[in-house]
Amino acid sequence: MTDVIEQAGNGERKGERTRRRILEAGRRVFGEVGYDRATIRAIAAEAQVDKSSVIQYFGTKEQLFREALDLRINVDALTVEGDPAASAERYLRAMLERWAAAPDSPMAVLLRTSLTSEEAADLLRRHITAEAIDRIAFHLEGPDPRLRAALAGAVMFGITFHRHLLRTPDLAGAPLDDVLRLAVPLIHELLASPPATATQEP
Amino acid sequence: MTDVIEQAGNGERKGERTRRRILEAGRRVFGEVGYDRATIRAIAAEAQVDKSSVIQYFGTKEQLFREALDLRINVDALTVEGDPAASAERYLRAMLERWAAAPDSPMAVLLRTSLTSEEAADLLRRHITAEAIDRIAFHLEGPDPRLRAALAGAVMFGITFHRHLLRTPDLAGAPLDDVLRLAVPLIHELLASPPATATQEP
DNA sequence: CGGAAAAATGTACAGCCGTTGAGTTTTGTT
DNA sequence: AACAAAACTCAACGGCTGTACATTTTTCCG
Numbered sequence: 348m349t350d351v352i353e354q355a356g357n358g359e360r361k362g363e364r365t366r367r368r369i370l371e372a373g374r375r376v377f378g379e380v381g382y383d384r385a386t387i388r389a390i391a392a393e394a395q396v397d398k399s400s401v402i403q404y405f406g407t408k409e410q411l412f413r414e415a416l417d418l419r420i421n422v423d424a425l426t427v428e429g430d431p432a433a434s435a436e437r438y439l440r441a442m443l444e445r446w447a448a449a450p451d452s453p454m455a456v457l458l459r460t461s462l463t464s465e466e467a468a469d470l471l472r473r474h475i476t477a478e479a480i481d482r483i484a485f486h487l488e489g490p491d492p493r494l495r496a497a498l499a500g501a502v503m504f505g506i507t508f509h510r511h512l513l514r515t516p517d518l519a520g521a522p523l524d525d526v527l528r529l530a531v532p533l534i535h536e537l538l539a540s541p542p543a544t545a546t547q548e549p
Numbered sequence: 550m551t552d553v554i555e556q557a558g559n560g561e562r563k564g565e566r567t568r569r570r571i572l573e574a575g576r577r578v579f580g581e582v583g584y585d586r587a588t589i590r591a592i593a594a595e596a597q598v599d600k601s602s603v604i605q606y607f608g609t610k611e612q613l614f615r616e617a618l619d620l621r622i623n624v625d626a627l628t629v630e631g632d633p634a635a636s637a638e639r640y641l642r643a644m645l646e647r648w649a650a651a652p653d654s655p656m657a658v659l660l661r662t663s664l665t666s667e668e669a670a671d672l673l674r675r676h677i678t679a680e681a682i683d684r685i686a687f688h689l690e691g692p693d694p695r696l697r698a699a700l701a702g703a704v705m706f707g708i709t710f711h712r713h714l715l716r717t718p719d720l721a722g723a724p725l726d727d728v729l730r731l732a733v734p735l736i737h738e739l740l741a742s743p744p745a746t747a748t749q750e751p
Numbered sequence: 752c753g754g755a756a757a758a759a760t761g762t763a764c765a766g767c768c769g770t771t772g773a774g775t776t777t778t779g780t781t
Numbered sequence: 782a783a784c785a786a787a788a789c790t791c792a793a794c795g796g797c798t799g800t801a802c803a804t805t806t807t808t809c810c811g
Contacts, residue, residue: 360787361777361778361787361788361789362787362788362789365788365789380665381585381664381665383583383585383586383665384585384665386767386768386769387768387769387770388767388768388769396789396790397789397790397791398769398770398790399770399771399772399789399790399791400788400789400790402769402770402771403788403789407769407770408768408769408770458664459664459665461715462583462660462661462664462714463582463583463585463586463661463665468715468716471715472715472716472717472718475715475717476717476718476719480717480719491723491727491731493719494719494720494723494727494728494731495731496719497711497717497719497720497723498708498720498728498731498732500711500717501704501707501708501710501711501712501717501720502703502704502707502708502735503707504707504710504711505703505704505705505706505707505708505710506700506703506704506707508703508706508707508710509677509699509702509703509706510703512664513663513670513673513674513677514670514674515674515677515678515682515699515702515703516674516678517678517682517695517696517698517699518696518699518700518703521693521696521699525693525696526696526700529693529696529697529700529739530700532738533704533735533738533739536734536735536738537731537735563757563758563759563807563808564757564758564759567758567759588797588798588799589798589799589800590797590798590799598759598760599759599760599761600760600799600800601759601760601761601800601801601802602758602759602760604799604800604801605758605759608800609799609800610798610799610800
């Protein structure tokens, strides 16, 4: 009679569980070796699942990659509010701490891949522009707000990259507080100060 | 049975020529798509040579990659001499101009690959430490010279990365002089100023 | 010339990859 | 217990890769 198949029952269906495990395994493997070197077979093994299941749940490797990423890279705690310069330290500290805690985060995945995939590069560019530059620039006064915001992002990114991705010894080995003490003033200077001594007309 | 085969003749043997062409094609392709996505067949096509010749001259893909890289990434013009702070602008300007002129340089290759190959990461780390941090830190006074040098490198790298590798619009589209006007003071601050309260600048 | 060394090519192979479709086991409802 | 749907696994295919070997073409000196 009833052909409607509705099942709530317990908290999580079996399928949901393995789907989640594949997704997590995908994040781990993609994060470690990037898109190209990551194989469906390796992800399946990591998730203790047959390789076919990966396809069954996600259709294609690229789709799995996409879903492994978009679980909001949103940097909720990183939103800039109030005085932009005052939040510089919060911002950079959160960025560094977050990356230290989860080196294989979606962000790392995206970064690793962005250098060899134009599509991933586009995604990353868009994300940085929308989530960071737009928000920061919105609060800035003075000339070239977007460029200054972009530079601030680039500076923070460069530090994070060297410390956590490339692991340059001098940066990776330094205490977080030392890094912040030296780096935060730079961000301050970029965001807070009107850099020109006076308004000059060409 | 074979005597010593010595032939000098003209300035460049035929073999040398194609060997060089393969090397150049390798640099181009590796620089564009990174190690993984680069195929021997594509490199051979780019060099207008049979795929077998690539193997014949370089033995293996990895060996070709190695040779395509090591042609000194040396940044001769980037050496830091004299006042470190004074050379900051020269340094960053040279870095940005160089990269703009040759986006597929060995450095780009190395960077692209360093994110997915531990070996390439090692090479890059070593290069940055030896060529940049060591030299800069040598001229620095005040506390934490190595950390400050590493941070300066990270800052310049971050800007270069966003401008030329990722091409974030706000940074890629800005005039070089604007970027330098905003960025150079940051490097100055890192390299010249003793950040602690102990001493004051003259 | 002529013939040998050097250079360039064509062919083939084994390996790994993503993906497929058919088959088997597990799950949940009646 | 019976049975259908969902979940999972197995075996295989075709495509692309790096590489090895045998062969042909080019170069060059007597």
